[in-house]
Amino acid sequence: MECVVQGIIETQHVEALEILLQGLCGVPKEHLRIHELCLKSGPNLGVVPSEVRLLCDLAQPTPSWTVRHVGGAMRGAGAEQISVLVRTVVESKVSKNVLRFFYALGYKLDHELLKIGFSFNFHRGAPITVTVTSANKMPKLHATEEAVPVTPGIQLVEITAPAAADNYNDVVSAVSSFCEYLAPLLHLSKPGVSTGIVPTASAAAAALLSNSGNKTS
Amino acid sequence: MPVKWLLHWQPNPGATLSSQILTEACACVESVGGARAGRWKTTLTFYRPMARDGASAPESSRDFLGVQLHDHPGKYYSILRAHRILLESDSSIQAVMEKLQSYKARVVLNFEGFQYQLGDFQIRVGKCVPSQSENLRGIMMEVEYLPLSSIEKSRQLMEEFVEIWQETVSKKSLPGHFLHIESNFTDYGLHDYYTSQHTAVQYATCMQQLIAAVRN
Structure with missing residues (x-):
């Protein structure tokens, strides 16, 4: 299981967000360059139609592959009341022939993206990962070098934290509290619930950049 | 990692398989100085595609085998x-597939038995049984030569070992013999340096042989 919230930010404010995150987390950022391939089951295959994501980490000297299945969100009155989405996620590191393997099993490529950005991994009440990425599409199949932004000027911010059935309440609290620190720059909510950009972002970003400038000078 | 050969028990035509052969094979390893060093278990799972209600079953060419090795x-x-x-993956891929x-x-088949140390060799003798029953489906063994990782460099030595082993077993006058079938590693893009992927391919080959032996 994982707890997740998402939000969007204008690219012009990403630098300020990075400064804020750096200050809050106290760890260096990690560069992200992930080729994500979304596959769907072919006709008649499976009890229900299924979807699986293959992630190729291109930021490593040797690209590494992960297969990821994102399950349904937790339901019920309790789940409705919390501002964080709790869902099942299963991942496995795999060898580089994984795309060929799933094609042979009867899966088809639905779409692919190249996500470029950075992440912070730290512990704050729970192990938390913040990723800031721009989604890029490829003009030709697998042509990651020619990728162009899907939404120019806008980047996706995602906060995730691993959770289990017996501790997700604590993890939800940890994620919610962390989101409050970022509130002046962006609003974070459950995936699929669009909240747009926040009006205070420009002012907050300017303040962060000027403070940061003072510190470094 | 050390090079390994899998051998399966090939019963004589008309002969039936019994757990007595396993006992005798273990006694043979001990008779040539093998020291028992615990138990082992490798699991092999047959996966078949599932079809949606009313749809015809997808092609069986998509069947695949899942192998969980005792040493990985x-x-x-x-x-x-x-x-x-x-495909090599973490064992959590099973949860993804589920x-x-x-x-x-x-079908889930367990290959399990005893492990022996014999000089530079590690020998594992085991039976193949479905997870849901005690029906014996086959008997097999792993012969691992610890000092070498090159398949080619170890070939002659492994052949000699198998020859001596077959002679030892033949003295027991059992209704069959142990046989090594070469797997075509290059088909799977594997090279001369031995890896756990080679072992997985050998289990797939061994499985085919055991099924064929039972049919005959």
Whole structure:
């Protein structure tokens, strides 16, 4: 299981967000360059139609592959009341022939993206990962070098934290509290619930950049 | 990693398989100085595609084997024989496949038995039984030569070992013999340096041989 919230930010404010995150987390950022391939089951295959994501980490000297299945969100009155989405996620590191393997099993490529950005991994009440990425599409199949932004000027911010059935309440609290620190720059909510950009972002970003400038000078 | 050969028990035509052969094989290893060093278990799972209600079953060329090796418990090897694809992954891939509900584990076979140390060799003798029953499906063994990782460099030595082993077993006048069938590693893009992927491919080959032996 994982707890997740998402939000969007204008690219012009990403630098300020990075400064804020750096200050809050106290760890260096990690560069992200992930080729994500979304596959769907072919006709008649499976009890229900299924979807699986293959992630190729291109930021490593040797690209590494992960297969990821994102399950349904937790339901019920309790789940409705919390501002964080709790869902099942299963991942496995795999060898580089994984795309060929799933094609042979009867899966088809639905779409692919190249996500470029950075992440912070730290512990704050729970192990938390913040990723800031721009989604890029490829003009030709697998042509990651020619990728162009899907939404120019806008980047996706995602906060995730691993959770289990017996501790997700604590993890939800940890994620919610962390989101409050970022509130002046962006609003974070459950995936699929669009909240747009926040009006205070420009002012907050300017303040962060000027403070940061003072510190470094 | 050290090079390894898998051997399966090939019963004589008309002969039946019994657990007595396993006992005798273990006695043979001990008679040539093998020291028992614990138990081992490798699991092989047959996966078949599932079809939606009313739909015809997808092609069986998509059947695949899942192998969990006793010496690499965190890893899982999925083999699509029809396509010559071997996927190495974490064992959590089993949970991914379960979530996808597109393939179902139909039969689970356990290969289990005793492990022996014999000089530079590690020998494992075991039986193959379905997880849901005690029906004996076959007898097999792993012969691992610890000092070498090159398949070619170890070939002659392994052949000599198998020859001596076959002679030892033949003295027991059992109704069959142990046989090594070469796997075509290059089909799966594997090279001379031995890896756990080679072992997974050998289990797939061994499985085919055991099924064929039972049919005959």
